[in-house]
Amino acid sequence: MGSGFLIDRIEHRRTGECHWPPVPGLNLPGCGLVTVDEPESAYLKDAAYDMEAAGFYAAAAGLATTDLVYVFKIVSDNRENPVGEVDPQQVPELFRRQESAIRELVGHLRARSAAFTDWYDMPAEYELLLRKYRFSATRRAALGQYCRRFRALGRQRRLSELVQGRFRDAGSLMSAMRLELARADEPGEVSR
Numbered sequence: 079m080g081s082g083f084l085i086d087r088i089e090h091r092r093t094g095e096c097h098w099p100p101v102p103g104l105n106l107p108g109c110g111l112v113t114v115d116e117p118e119s120a121y122l123k124d125a126a127y128d129m130e131a132a133g134f135y136a137a138a139a140g141l142a143t144t145d146l147v148y149v150f151k152i153v154s155d156n157r158e159n160p161v162g163e164v165d166p167q168q169v170p171e172l173f174r175r176q177e178s179a180i181r182e183l184v185g186h187l188r189a190r191s192a193a194f195t196d197w198y199d200m201p202a203e204y205e206l207l208l209r210k211y212r213f214s215a216t217r218r219a220a221l222g223q224y225c226r227r228f229r230a231l232g233r234q235r236r237l238s239e240l241v242q243g244r245f246r247d248a249g250s251l252m253s254a255m256r257l258e259l260a261r262a263d264e265p266g267e268v269s270r
Contacts, residue, residue: 085148154169221252
């Protein structure tokens with residue numbers, strides 16, 4: 079009672095569907111979980127039980143990258159303490175006992191989320207270039223890919239230099255960007 083587990087496998091008993099949430103490498107105990115349609119009383123598998131994790135995980139995984147979807151289960155009932163005897167007044171205390179684990183998990187999720195945001199956000203240079211030149215829809219999409227590629231290659235400074243340059247038009251800028259990226263992809267090229 080009151081133990082907290084980071085779930086590494088979710089099985090929906092009725093449908094047989096399974097999910098494998100990520101294991102973030104935190105110092106938290108883990109276990110599998112079985113989602114059931116009715117409160118469990120037999121606890122036949124060596125796993126945690128609940129009535130919502132499979133549905134939650136499937137829905138959340140459809141809205142965000144699965145690298146950011148975790149399930150943390152706090153045990154409120156077991157063979158010795160059946161679900162029918164759970165006192166709702168005790169539930170806040172169960173959460174309080176797991177406060178440090180919950181804070182550790184939330185901190186990890188915040189850091190991971192920031193890393194994903196940084197990775198997928200468009201570099202600021204993209205907007206500057208859109209204001210400076212006229213782009214067709216096709217070139218606008220390519221510009222976004224080029225800007226992200228500069229960042230992924232660690233060539234953010236060179237991208238900033240290109241923004242400061244003067245090009246005849248968007249086509250000339252795009253040619254210069256392609257040339258820079260081609261050079262960066264050459265073996266032995268060092269990012270600058």
